Amino acid sequence: MTIQTLQIPPDLPSAAVAYASAGIRVFRVRPDKAPFANCARCRPPTEKRPNPFYIEHRPEECRCTARTCHGFHAATTDVDLVRRWWAEQPDANIGAPCALNGWAVLDIDPRHGGDKSLAVLEERIGVLPGTVMQLTGGGGLHIVFRTPGVSLPGTLGPGLDVKHNGYILLAPSVHSSGGRYRWSGHGRFLQPPVAWPSVLTPRQVRRAA
Numbered sequence: 001m002t003i004q005t006l007q008i009p010p011d012l013p014s015a016a017v018a019y020a021s022a023g024i025r026v027f028r029v030r031p032d033k034a035p036f037a038n039c040a041r042c043r044p045p046t047e048k049r050p051n052p053f054y055i056e057h058r059p060e061e062c063r064c065t066a067r068t069c070h071g072f073h074a075a076t077t078d079v080d081l082v083r084r085w086w087a088e089q090p091d092a093n094i095g096a097p098c099a100l101n102g103w104a105v106l107d108i109d110p111r112h113g114g115d116k117s118l119a120v121l122e123e124r125i126g127v128l129p130g131t132v133m134q135l136t137g138g139g140g141l142h143i144v145f146r147t148p149g150v151s152l153p154g155t156l157g158p159g160l161d162v163k164h165n166g167y168i169l170l171a172p173s174v175h176s177s178g179g180r181y182r183w184s185g186h187g188r189f190l191q192p193p194v195a196w197p198s199v200l201t202p203r204q205v206r207r208a209a
């Protein structure tokens with residue numbers, strides 16, 4: 001992966017386009033982070049749940065008006081589509097799926113003791129290597145690594161979660177507390193140059209990989 005530095009524009013529509021142009025898959029997240037649910041036309045049938053209303057289509061080409069359909073599976077690098085999405089909804093936050101973008105993210109929430117959990121972890125395994133970091137608008141911190149491409153635990157302690165199969169919001173999204181997400185280092189984003197520390201990958205997964 002080539003290392004790229006991106007200056008992130010301060011407004012959501014331009015920032016979303018900047019990410020997509022740089023090859024980062026993004027999708028819209030409603031400001032209230034409402035949970036995603038697919039409508040009948042968008043929910044692919046399964047063996048257990050047949051769905052006669054389903055219309056076959058790719059998530060990023062969805063034209064239904066329910067804005068929650070497909071969740072992060074609709075994330076795209078299609079700049080024209082991203083421009084259209086944010087023209088329709090300029091206050092939508094910018095979501096980015098982690099694994100699909102090649103990231104594994106440590107999510108530290110001090111309100112739930114994440115700072116203490118991180119201190120305990122670093123006492124045990126040593127200080128984590130420096131990499132790209134994002135300040136969440138709510139006092140938290142994202143430490144972004146390159147994904148190891150294996151399954152990871154969802155949490156490493158209270159307030160210390162691993163975002164891998166899920167998504168994160170990207171700067172300048174607005175946190176529920178009203179603050180904006182921002183990248184540390186003068187608001188620039190850099191593709192994470194540092195691999196996920198293998199010491200944080202469960203032993204049995206490491207052996208199988």
Ligand SMILES: [Zn+2]
Binds near residue numbers: 038039042066
């Ligand atoms: Zn739908």
Ligand SMILES: [Zn+2]
Binds near residue numbers: 059
């Ligand atoms: Zn759809």
